[in-house]
Amino acid sequence: MNNLFPAHLDIHETYDLKGSTVGREYDEAKARENPRAVLKDVNWIHRHKQLEFGPEKRAFLSAQLDRDKEFLQTVGVMDYSLLVGIHNVQRGNRDNLRRNTLKVFSPTPRRQPSKAKTAKYQIQTTGTELAEQDLPDGLREDQARFIFYADDGGYRATGEDNRSLGTVYYLGVIDILTPWNTKKKLESMWKGLSADRHKISPVPSHEYGERFFSFLKAVMRGGDGGDTFLPKEDREKEEKGKEKEQVQEEKENTSGEAQPAEPSSSGQ
Numbered sequence: 001m002n003n004l005f006p007a008h009l010d011i012h013e014t015y016d017l018k019g020s021t022v023g024r025e026y027d028e029a030k031a032r033e034n035p036r037a038v039l040k041d042v043n044w045i046h047r048h049k050q051l052e053f054g055p056e057k058r059a060f061l062s063a064q065l066d067r068d069k070e071f072l073q074t075v076g077v078m079d080y081s082l083l084v085g086i087h088n089v090q091r092g093n094r095d096n097l098r099r100n101t102l103k104v105f106s107p108t109p110r111r112q113p114s115k116a117k118t119a120k121y122q123i124q125t126t127g128t129e130l131a132e133q134d135l136p137d138g139l140r141e142d143q144a145r146f147i148f149y150a151d152d153g154g155y156r157a158t159g160e161d162n163r164s165l166g167t168v169y170y171l172g173v174i175d176i177l178t179p180w181n182t183k184k185k186l187e188s189m190w191k192g193l194s195a196d197r198h199k200i201s202p203v204p205s206h207e208y209g210e211r212f213f214s215f216l217k218a219v220m221r222g223g224d225g226g227d228t229f230l231p232k233e234d235r236e237k238e239e240k241g242k243e244k245e246q247v248q249e250e251k252e253n254t255s256g257e258a259q260p261a262e263p264s265s266s267g268q
Helices: 028-033 041-046 055-074 114-126 141-145 182-192 205-218 232-255
Strands: 013-017 038-040 081-088 155-158 164-174
Touching: 013 041, 028 041, 038 041, 055 155, 055 164, 055 205, 081 205
Parallel strands: 013 038
Antiparallel strands: 013 081, 081 164, 155 164
């Protein structure tokens, strides 16, 4: 899967999603000051984001990501991610963000093992093509070939009735040239000493692909959400935060209840 940021539209939020949650958070204070910041998995989870797709588009995207994942596992690469650009149709271009926004998702070519070069070529040239039998009736030929580019160059959000919503996503699998080699194995061992080794970024290519796909399925509408991918201590902290908010809300509701009526004054 490969895609581009549009030159004519503002990208209001950008996320780099790997399915890893250790060291995968951009400082929210800095993000508020920089609307072009590339946010990460933990930001996505804490902001309660979802890929808002109805049944048809959800099926297309899931099938494509599954194909990409299987191919990348076959050639033994890892550390890739799904870059997600979000355009809010209602906000449009009034913020004028596009002037300094990245335009291309695809990585810069580098010297890497031949298998990785093959992976890059295959994904860029065939990744967005869908088999004819996978497509619903009524799609035009250009839509069938470029389904992920069909809505203003992107993939528009839809509801459960498959009707369009006010968000357009620009999606691309990037950084697909990193092999699972000795360097990455040592990095995995080192990071695994201080964190859950299944949640750090460097894991074997097969495990990486399965986690990547599972995470993206979880954060699509109808999925289980990304909370289960957080490290245990982060989940516990988040649960305590929710409990605290609930207690505060109950206090506010209690204080807002009708006060007892003042005693009526008796005539002298």
